[in-house]
Amino acid sequence: MKAQIITIGDELLIGQTLNSNASFIGKSLTDLQIEVQKQAVIGDDEQEILSEFASAWMNHDLVIVTGGLGPTHDDITCEAVAKFFKCELEKNDEVLLDIKERFTRLNRTMALVNETQAMVPKVASVMRNYYGTAPGLWIERDNKMMAVMPGVPYEMKQMMTNYIIPKLSEKIAVRDKVTKRLTLLTTGIAESSLFAKFGDIKEFLQEAKLAFLPSQFGVKLRLTVTEKDEKSAFNKLNELEQKIRSFAGRYIYGKAEDDLAEVVGNLLKERGLTISVAESCTGGNICSMLTNFSGSSKFLERGVVVYSNAAKVELLNVNEDTITAYGAVSKEVAQQMADGIKSISGTDIGLSITGVLGPTGGSDEKPVGTVFIGICDQNGCIAQKFNFGDDRILNKQRASQAALDIVRKYILGIPLDA
16 A cells, blocks of 8 residues: 655744654554655645645555644635545534534633534545544545544544554555564664675665664664565564674664663663763763653662862862863763762762863864763773764763763673774
């Protein structure tokens, strides 16, 4: 089955609103093994909408539309659907009752304009909206399907989850082939370097597909296999995953939507380890990431922000002579910071970070983006140097990610990069 997603709204075209609907719908359809061939963003213009409807309907089996179903003058999707299918709008008593009950429940007076939302194309079945006033529309004709939903994300999601996905699942229950996907998450290695580790990738993959999806946090590896049945697809996916891990396992920290901070937190809890963190350049961001997840009190004893040299000396007992000799951004200071936080907190692990995030403060020896991360346990302290980019906020995020990855590698016994 081939699909197109159409999102409608001027606010999407001008960048005022992030198009999260297309992302959610695309993933939902892909999980159903429906091939999404095209996405289109259209403004609140009837002729543009009708033109895109015609192209989508001609070239695809399924068209999913969101946006433009509200009660105001610029909400024209419903009328466009009626014109496209050459049918009239008619009042749907169930929709009108839903709208009235919603306003009564919220103790609000319903405006007359809201009644227009009960006018739906005669050709459509109605999808009830449990979180808003605009109903969804489902049309089947000529062995094709169109779903039209509100643009409000939580309204769209409930229709996708409660109506569209189950309906599509029934229609595609019988398949000649089965497609399975797996996404592995890596960090600490550039896309080109990661690609080089696989050698002859075509020979390695055979008929499977492997996509490299880089971001500021790392590279996602999306593996796709297509086989004759579920068991064959699962076995092939597992076989290729193990091969990928043999090439790049040290950089893989999770799957799908895993978060590195949660992965690290779970490892600390599983091993019964405690950690304390001393942050300079990241200003508490590492501790913030670790405490985003429930149960962090079991492993995170404390975190301190020691932004100034005086704070490093007073709170962590960093040697002033070390700062004078090597600078606050140095391997030596990072090691002493990690040792200091471990000593005053009594934790198993002390983690530290110091760096130049920019855009000012860099030098020829230590340009903007230079960061040192230290880690200390009962056996001693080590520190690793990183060189990030020129953007302050991205550097802060990348440095925090790198620090967490160092903890992950430490727990798993993976040697740090040189």
